[in-house]
Amino acid sequence: MAAEQEAVRNKRVILSNYVTGFPKESDMKITCGSIKLKVADGLKDTVLLKNLYISCDPYMRERMSKLDRPSFVDSFHPGEPINGYGVAKVLDSTHPNYAKDDLVCGFMGWEEYSVVTAPQLLIKIQHTDVPLSYYTGILGMPGVTAYAGLYEVCSPKKGEYVYASAASGAVGQPVGQFAKLAGCYVVGSAGSKEKVDLLKNKFGFNDAFNYKEEPDLDAALKRSAATNASTIIFHFNIYYRALVIWLKCVSRSRNCNFTSVLCFKETG
CATH class of the missing domain: 3.40.50.720 (NAD(P)-binding Rossmann-like Domain)
Structure with a gap:
């Protein structure tokens, strides 16, 4: 148990600035922080994910801009990880519907590990007889769309x-x-x-x-x-x-x- 609570590296892709025109390398940056592989004490209905696959989709370009009009998605926030659709493994959970080693797909950060406080937005993966990456494509949001x-x-x-x-x-x-x-x-x-x-x-x-x-x-x-x-x-x-x-x-x-x-x- 003690080993699970040791801090490990968490590499993240951060949005540096709101994007104008075509995205540039300077609009994003890679940072390395640390994270403990256990949900913090006192956090209810929260899951800790090890992200396995992250997608990059066209709709994300709009989220990189500061929106001054209604949209079906909110803007990303400079200084925070870019958020996208992905596949992950549950490492720890205080939510009754998710257990350690569950495989899920849904929205998560562009980072090695994500703490999700609204796990009801995650979908449990029931069928693992196909490559898990398919759940970011044909078996995920693009395929359902x-x-x-x-x-x-x-x-x-x-x-x-x-x-x-x-x-x-x-x-x-x-x-x-x-x-x-x-x-x-x-x-x-x-x-x-x-x-x-x-x-x-x-x-x-x-x-x-x-x-x-x-x-x-x-x-x-x-x-x-x-x-x-x-x-x-x-x-x-x-x-x-x-x-x-x-x-x-x-x-x-x-x-x-x-x-x-x-x-x-x-x-x-």
Whole structure:
């Protein structure tokens, strides 16, 4: 027991400043503190985690800015660890629903160890016959976002067309593959030749294009939309202009737009 209470190193990624434009190395810093591998006396309903996997997702860019408008997430706080979705092992717990050695996924700090005072936000991992890292992707928030957005919001039917922007991302990839399993014709757009090749040759998209190489985005989307009677729009992360054009191309549509992340480069 005494050994468990010895302090160990806790390396952390700290947000130094609110970010303007594209993130820079100077906006973050790595620090090394110490932590005891036991929940402090008197802390109820608290868990101590050993973080195993941490994800880096597009929505986090918005949290790096000082928000002056309502948002679905709060800003990070300069001087504190960046917070993201991850997988962890419970080392100690004063919460009745969590025990030592439980595996969980949920939001935790970008650090080696995290103390979580709201563990009800953590999800116990029941199935360990797959790589645990999958719980930051297809079995985690991105996969649930893709599944719920496509099946619960858009309700795809065999023979319909699906368009996914940011199609090579953590949500776009499963959206396209789920849609293919549903018997849909799937079109995706991405920002490089390599990503387009992946969409068509590995992820099973029927068609894909590099929006950066299309001199006429209107024509590219109209070409993909063809003359289909019914089209699902799944628009994720970027490209409002693509959404507007696509809506003009189809006779009927269903749109699922979860979040848009816009990063503006400073000029001058």
